[in-house]
Amino acid sequence: xxxxxxxxxxxxxxxxxxxxxxxxxxxxxxxxxxxxxxxxxxxxxxxxxxxxxxxxxxxxxxxxxxxxxxxxxxxxxxxxxxxxxxxxxxxxxxxxxxxxxxxxxxxxxxxxxxxxxxxxxxxxxxxxxxxxxxxxxxxxxxxxxxxxxxxxxxxxxxxxxxxxxxxxxxxxxxxxxxxxxxxxxxxxxxxxx
Amino acid sequence: xxxxxxxxxxxxxxxxxxxxxxxxxxxxxxxxxxxxxxxxxxxxxxxxxxxxxxxxxxxxxxxxxxxxxxxxxxxxxxxxxxxxxxxxxxxxxxxxxxxxxxxxxxxxxxxxxxxxxxxxxxxxxxxxxxxxxxxxxxxxxxxxxxxxxxxxxxxxxxxxxxxxxxxxxxxxxxxxxxxxxxxxxxxxxxxxxxxxxxxxxxxxxxxxxxxxxxxxxxxxxxxxxxxxxx
Numbered sequence: 001x002x003x004x005x006x007x008x009x010x011x012x013x014x015x016x017x018x019x020x021x022x023x024x025x026x027x028x029x030x031x032x033x034x035x036x037x038x039x040x041x042x043x044x045x046x047x048x049x050x051x052x053x054x055x056x057x058x059x060x061x062x063x064x065x066x067x068x069x070x071x072x073x074x075x076x077x078x079x080x081x082x083x084x085x086x087x088x089x090x091x092x093x094x095x096x097x098x099x100x101x102x103x104x105x106x107x108x109x110x111x112x113x114x115x116x117x118x119x120x121x122x123x124x125x126x127x128x129x130x131x132x133x134x135x136x137x138x139x140x141x142x143x144x145x146x147x148x149x150x151x152x153x154x155x156x157x158x159x160x161x162x163x164x165x166x167x168x169x170x171x172x173x174x175x176x177x178x179x180x181x182x183x184x185x186x187x188x189x190x191x192x193x
Numbered sequence: 194x195x196x197x198x199x200x201x202x203x204x205x206x207x208x209x210x211x212x213x214x215x216x217x218x219x220x221x222x223x224x225x226x227x228x229x230x231x232x233x234x235x236x237x238x239x240x241x242x243x244x245x246x247x248x249x250x251x252x253x254x255x256x257x258x259x260x261x262x263x264x265x266x267x268x269x270x271x272x273x274x275x276x277x278x279x280x281x282x283x284x285x286x287x288x289x290x291x292x293x294x295x296x297x298x299x300x301x302x303x304x305x306x307x308x309x310x311x312x313x314x315x316x317x318x319x320x321x322x323x324x325x326x327x328x329x330x331x332x333x334x335x336x337x338x339x340x341x342x343x344x345x346x347x348x349x350x351x352x353x354x355x356x357x358x359x360x361x362x363x364x365x366x367x368x369x370x371x372x373x374x375x376x377x378x379x380x381x382x383x384x385x386x387x388x389x390x391x392x393x394x395x396x397x398x399x400x401x402x403x404x405x406x407x408x409x410x411x412x413x414x415x416x417x418x419x420x421x422x423x
Contacts (some may be wrong), residue, residue: 020369022222026302029218071278074296075270082263114219114300121293167385168377171215175377182370 004135007128011139013188017115018147019181024115028148029174031106033159038152042145044106046138048088049116052081053137056120057130077120085110115144147185151177197322204326210303211334212383217303220294221335222372228351231339232332233287237280237295239328241272242304246312246324248272253313265308266299273298303327342366342375 015021018028031041056077064070089107092100110116119140123133154177164173210216224234248268256264277295281288288295307327312320343349346367348356365371
């Protein structure tokens with residue numbers, strides 16, 4: 001039990017996917033203007049990464065590994081993720097239109113978000129089982145959501161500030177905020193569960 | 194200047210993927226803890242980029258428009274796997290240092306971006322030179338950033354001690370926050386240079402996001418929808 005909790009906490013806080021591993025940076029920097037949209041994107045990411053980790057793990061354990069095709073993992077995973085996002089989108093459109101509307105445009109964006117592929121590959125490297133993979137996926141995505149919502153919260157107050165020097169407006173100030181957040185998150189490295 | 198050298202100049206200077214286009218930010222942040230790592234990542238990407246541009250340009254008339262992105266992804270993923278296995282076999286220390294970021298070259302949007310924007314519309318040899326130029330620009334940028342971070346953070350350059358003995362290395366520069374910090378300063382520096390030369394009020398920036406870049410560049414509607422991301 002403790003080890004499972006540890007997997008979630010490690011993935012979410014200690015090895016935070018954006019602030020420590022630098023995965024999914026584009027949407028982290030690009031879609032963090034408002035907390036609401038950031039939270040919707042976070043929801044979509046949690047949804048997709050959790051499912052993708054499970055599916056990737058099943059594929060690896062029952063198809064790739066027994067056939068000795070481990071080296072095809074990158075190709076298979078990226079195709080599965082792309083297909084999965086499409087399926088999830090169609091499924092949501094049919095069964096949960098409200099949720100689909102909320103996540104809407106963010107779902108296709110996630111296909112090539114490197115965090116999804118990154119988690120799937122890391123799970124294989126750590127030789128996680130099915131449940132561990134799903135938990136690691138969920139933890140990673142939760143960490144992503146936490147980081148992007150926090151960044152959006154700060155940006156809502158900072159973005160239109162006229163006092164920021166011209167050269168630092170736009171991307172640089174956002175990166176500086178992210179740097180301070182990364183320093184804060186590095187405090188979790190000493191976390192002992 | 195002939196059109197081949199023009200492609201290389203374009204990749205290294207005019208449309209430098211890191212400093213001007215701000216593409217492929219994930220590896221830029223993650224592997225630039227030292228100049229050697231940055232260089233290794235840059236060269237790996239360069240090889241994949243040249244080959245993928247060449248292959249995609251060769252088959253550009255055979256691939257139906259609707260399935261071109263999945264087709265590009267399969268081509269790029271196959272090349273990346275080959276490069277990954279080669280690095281693992283012949284340069285093991287680089288393989289350990291770059292780790293998961295080698296397979297993640299697949300989702301580096303410089304590669305899909307060049308496939309979509311250049312290789313799918315131009316002949317093979319020109320596309321190879323385009324890949325070479327972009328790859329060189331990327332390698333140069335990663336090596337430079339890696340060098341700066343290594344100098345400040347460890348006091349070394351390419352693994353050799355260069356800073357004087359009394360220099361106390363700033364450890365945080367080679368850790369995660371340092372990546373954000375250095376990139377912020379680099380882009381701010383570029384911005385200030387741009388402001389001085391053009392006296393532009395509005396600073397152009399695309400937040401390092403391929404989707405926004407692609408939209409700003411006026412790509413095809415399908416690419417907007419797919420959102421070629423890092």
